Amino acid sequence: MPLRTSKPAQPTHLNRRTFLGASLGAGLILALEACGGTSTSSGGSGAGGTIKWAWQLPTTWDPVTSSAGSDVQMLALAYDPITALDEQGNAIPWLAESWKYDASGKQVTFTLRTGLAFSDGSPLDAAAVAKSIERGRTQQGSLIAPQMKTIKKVSASGARDVVIELSEVDYQYPLLFAGKTGMVVNPAAFQKDAAALATQPAGSGPFVVTKYVQNDHASLKKNDHFFAAGEIKVSAFDLYPQADPATVVAAVQSGQYNVARLGGAQVQQAKDAGLEVQVLDSMFVSVLDVHTGMAPFDDPAVVEALKFAIDREKIKKVANFGIGDVNYQPFPPGYVGFDPDLGDVYAYDPDKARQLLADAGYTDPVPAVFTSSGFAPAAVELIQAQLKDVGIDAKIDTIPQTQHTQLVYIERSKALTYDGFAGRESPVQAFQVLFGSEGLMNPSRTSSPQLEAQLKKVKETPTDDPAYPGLLQEATRIAVTTFPNVFLYLTPSIVARKGVSALPASPSLRRFEGVTTS
Amino acid sequence: MRTLRALWRIPSARLALVVLLGVALLAVLGGTLAPHDPLHQYTDDVLQGPSSTHLLGTDYVGRDVLSRLMEGTRLSVVGAVEAVLIGAVLGVPTGLASAWLGPRLEWLTLRVSDTLVILPFTVFAIAVAGTLGNGLQQAMIAIGILISPIFFRVTRAAALGLRKVQYVEAAELMGATEWWTLRRHIWTKVLPNVAVTAAHATGAALLVVASLAFLGLGVTPPAPTWGGMLSSDLGYLAQQPWAPIFPALLMMATVGSLNLLADAIRDATGATEAPRRRRPTPPVREERRDGVPA
Numbered sequence: 001m002p003l004r005t006s007k008p009a010q011p012t013h014l015n016r017r018t019f020l021g022a023s024l025g026a027g028l029i030l031a032l033e034a035c036g037g038t039s040t041s042s043g044g045s046g047a048g049g050t051i052k053w054a055w056q057l058p059t060t061w062d063p064v065t066s067s068a069g070s071d072v073q074m075l076a077l078a079y080d081p082i083t084a085l086d087e088q089g090n091a092i093p094w095l096a097e098s099w100k101y102d103a104s105g106k107q108v109t110f111t112l113r114t115g116l117a118f119s120d121g122s123p124l125d126a127a128a129v130a131k132s133i134e135r136g137r138t139q140q141g142s143l144i145a146p147q148m149k150t151i152k153k154v155s156a157s158g159a160r161d162v163v164i165e166l167s168e169v170d171y172q173y174p175l176l177f178a179g180k181t182g183m184v185v186n187p188a189a190f191q192k193d194a195a196a197l198a199t200q201p202a203g204s205g206p207f208v209v210t211k212y213v214q215n216d217h218a219s220l221k222k223n224d225h226f227f228a229a230g231e232i233k234v235s236a237f238d239l240y241p242q243a244d245p246a247t248v249v250a251a252v253q254s255g256q257y258n259v260a261r262l263g264g265a266q267v268q269q270a271k272d273a274g275l276e277v278q279v280l281d282s283m284f285v286s287v288l289d290v291h292t293g294m295a296p297f298d299d300p301a302v303v304e305a306l307k308f309a310i311d312r313e314k315i316k317k318v319a320n321f322g323i324g325d326v327n328y329q330p331f332p333p334g335y336v337g338f339d340p341d342l343g344d345v346y347a348y349d350p351d352k353a354r355q356l357l358a359d360a361g362y363t364d365p366v367p368a369v370f371t372s373s374g375f376a377p378a379a380v381e382l383i384q385a386q387l388k389d390v391g392i393d394a395k396i397d398t399i400p401q402t403q404h405t406q407l408v409y410i411e412r413s414k415a416l417t418y419d420g421f422a423g424r425e426s427p428v429q430a431f432q433v434l435f436g437s438e439g440l441m442n443p444s445r446t447s448s449p450q451l452e453a454q455l456k457k458v459k460e461t462p463t464d465d466p467a468y469p470g471l472l473q474e475a476t477r478i479a480v481t482t483f484p485n486v487f488l489y490l491t492p493s494i495v496a497r498k499g500v501s502a503l504p505a506s507p508s509l510r511r512f513e514g515v516t517t518s
Numbered sequence: 519m520r521t522l523r524a525l526w527r528i529p530s531a532r533l534a535l536v537v538l539l540g541v542a543l544l545a546v547l548g549g550t551l552a553p554h555d556p557l558h559q560y561t562d563d564v565l566q567g568p569s570s571t572h573l574l575g576t577d578y579v580g581r582d583v584l585s586r587l588m589e590g591t592r593l594s595v596v597g598a599v600e601a602v603l604i605g606a607v608l609g610v611p612t613g614l615a616s617a618w619l620g621p622r623l624e625w626l627t628l629r630v631s632d633t634l635v636i637l638p639f640t641v642f643a644i645a646v647a648g649t650l651g652n653g654l655q656q657a658m659i660a661i662g663i664l665i666s667p668i669f670f671r672v673t674r675a676a677a678l679g680l681r682k683v684q685y686v687e688a689a690e691l692m693g694a695t696e697w698w699t700l701r702r703h704i705w706t707k708v709l710p711n712v713a714v715t716a717a718h719a720t721g722a723a724l725l726v727v728a729s730l731a732f733l734g735l736g737v738t739p740p741a742p743t744w745g746g747m748l749s750s751d752l753g754y755l756a757q758q759p760w761a762p763i764f765p766a767l768l769m770m771a772t773v774g775s776l777n778l779l780a781d782a783i784r785d786a787t788g789a790t791e792a793p794r795r796r797r798p799t800p801p802v803r804e805e806r807r808d809g810v811p812a
Contacts, residue, residue: 245753246753265753265754265757266756268756272756317561318580319579374734377578377750378579380739381559381579382559384740385557395738396738397652397738398735398738398739399652400648403648
């Protein structure tokens with residue numbers, strides 16, 4: 001007879017109560033599993049971790065049809081530009097290890113690194129780069145084509161040299177190619193189905209998109225074919241839209257994200273929660289776009305009064321919690337186009353603003369409509385109050401963010417709008433966008449012969465010429481003092497991190513080389 | 519007056535009326551009674567907690583929260599009342615007409631009502647604001663249109679019940695015009711139902727107005743509204759976690775009081791009681807001789 005050491009197992013009777021209990025337990029386990037989601041599988045340390053960034057999703061994953069300047073940040077995860085920018089805004093090698101203009105300044109040759117490959121493993125050679133540039137400048141609906149108007153011909157010379165012939169002297173291309181314009185798209189992808197690029201990018205950047213759910217998230221994995229793949233220390237990158245201010249800190253604390261963009265109001269909260277807070281310089285300048293074809297800004301006196309009516313320091317202190325720097329021009333200090341001689345050219349002077357209006361014959365408050373797409377409500381309301389104080393009675397008109405570009409820049413139906421300029425890789429490109437007769441962010445579409453002439457000089461001057469900074473800064477001075485745009489302050493990117501190492505400083509593009517998770 | 523006296527005898531109605539009277543006073547006199555200019559920005563005192571100077575503290579640009587709540591009552595309540603009035607004006611006459619003016623109109627009004635019922639409030643209001651521009655009037659028109667089927671259905675149901683009562687038929691037989699009958703016999707019976715519906719609908723409209731303001735629709739800043747204040751407070755929870763409580767409490771108290779009042783009106787007037795109909799003549803059944811129905 002076998003020795004029994006424990007009670008024999010009782011037969012299980014599956015009655016209704018047992019069944020319900022078991023179901024509840026199984027459901028609970030499944031629910032907890034679902035809540036855990038990717039965090040358990042994607043967590044990890046050092047090499048192999050996942051960056052989960054609540055940042056922004058691009059309008060499209062195709063750099064040729066991208067309609068937002070800020071898209072370049074997300075596109076740079078999947079694509080490599082031909083060049084890059086250093087902290088001063090100078091062009092530095094990226095896919096191209098060097099470039100050289102001929103003596104006439106009408107031909108530039110970019111020499112690619114050796115051994116480059118797209119994320120699918122196919123070679124990224126001069127022929128592919130030439131085809132990609134050609135597509136960008138010729139495809140119908142291309143939004144980067146206007147920037148490449150002066151390109152006459154693009155060709156490959158051997159496996160590594162891309163030769164660009166220009167219709168006029170233009171030394172801006174190495175800078176221009178550091179952004180969307182220079183992002184190289186795999187020809188095999190766009191020759192097969194260019195429309196698919198909107199959701200399935202095909203580049204050579206540090207990551208490859210494996211899943212993209214529009215308006216929700218994008219999952220990316222490390223691209224082993226990236227030329228600096230050894231510098232990428234994480235195995236995956238999950239990209240999410242910007243988190244709600246009310247929940248962003250809790251979301252990082254809980255591990256839903258491990259990097260998230262913060263507003264000034266959340267900085268102290270994030271610090272108190274034990275998160276790493278990093279303030280990253282950016283080229284983002286808050287600005288008031290003014291349509292001088294619409295009343296009351298069709299009167300130069302009102303525009304001049306507007307520039308002196310705004311207490312930028314106060315807005316920075318109240319709306320931005322003191323973060324950022326007051327700025328009166330489209331470039332940040334230290335950037336080659338920043339003109340230090342402008343100083344505080346439009347420093348807050350309400351008396352002068354009132355006097356300007358009085359001299360122009362305004363005795364009653366000047367009615368105006370002030371358009372906002374809902375972001376930075378504190379800044380918008382402060383500006384409205386400051387305008388009222390000098391005699392401009394601006395009524396706030398809130399429009400949906402999704403209609404902002406259409407209403408303000410395409411239909412040009414708004415007289416005064418609060419917005420921001422994210423900067424451009426080439427300063428001439430920035431001038432064209434802000435002050436050009438076809439510039440998207442120039443609601444008036446007015447131009448200045450004086451500025452055009454100065455920009456011609458800038459384009460015709462090599463960027464390493466000692467005269468270049470002076471010419472560029474003169475262009476800045478002309479633009480700031482003759483155009484109606486009211487530049488307000490620089491807005492740095494503030495991020496909260498948890499378990500992610502510090503992000504490299506880079507005012508133009510966020511880079512992730514060397515970033516680790518723990 | 520008789521109805522009011524009947525209402526006052528109900529304790530919950532007394533509570534609701536007192537709260538609503540306070541809200542009404544705030545709506546009318548809030549801006550005048552406010553201790554500060556609700557739009558004045560004390561930019562050196564941003565996001566301050568309650569103090570003797572600012573009893574409920576200051577908001578993100580230094581405005582006095584109490585003053586904004588008082589001033590915001592007007593826009594919030596007026597907006598809701600406006601929407602309900604639009605709903606009643608559209609819904610009540612069509613409800614009566616539907617019951618009274620023949621099957622073709624009945625069919626048409628029912629189909630329109632069915633169509634409106636399936637439209638979600640917020641989405642429709644956003645669409646209207648997107649088409650006609652972002653403003654309180656546009657949003658209220660949208661909400662009023664969507665509320666109208668509620669009035670339509672309640673009015674129609676009550677009127678249908680009264681259509682066949684004996685005194686109405688008697689009036690018609692004696693040569694009373696339809697207009698006279700409607701005015702004399704129908705309207706007075708329908709009114710309590712409309713009043714109950716209006717009280718409920720005002721509460722619902724108040725919440726929709728607040729929801730739209732929360733989304734940035736309807737009232738444009740810096741004008742204060744309860745929903746708008748609630749929305750902006752959420753961006754500064756780290757600094758003022760208590761701030762959303764004030765507008766939320768006001769909303770809860772007002773909507774709760776309106777619901778209590780609606781119930782009380784129903785109890786006081788018997789609005790939900792089915793109107794007494796003429797008893798139909800029971801069908802004559804043939805019975806078998808053994809008493810079992812055939």
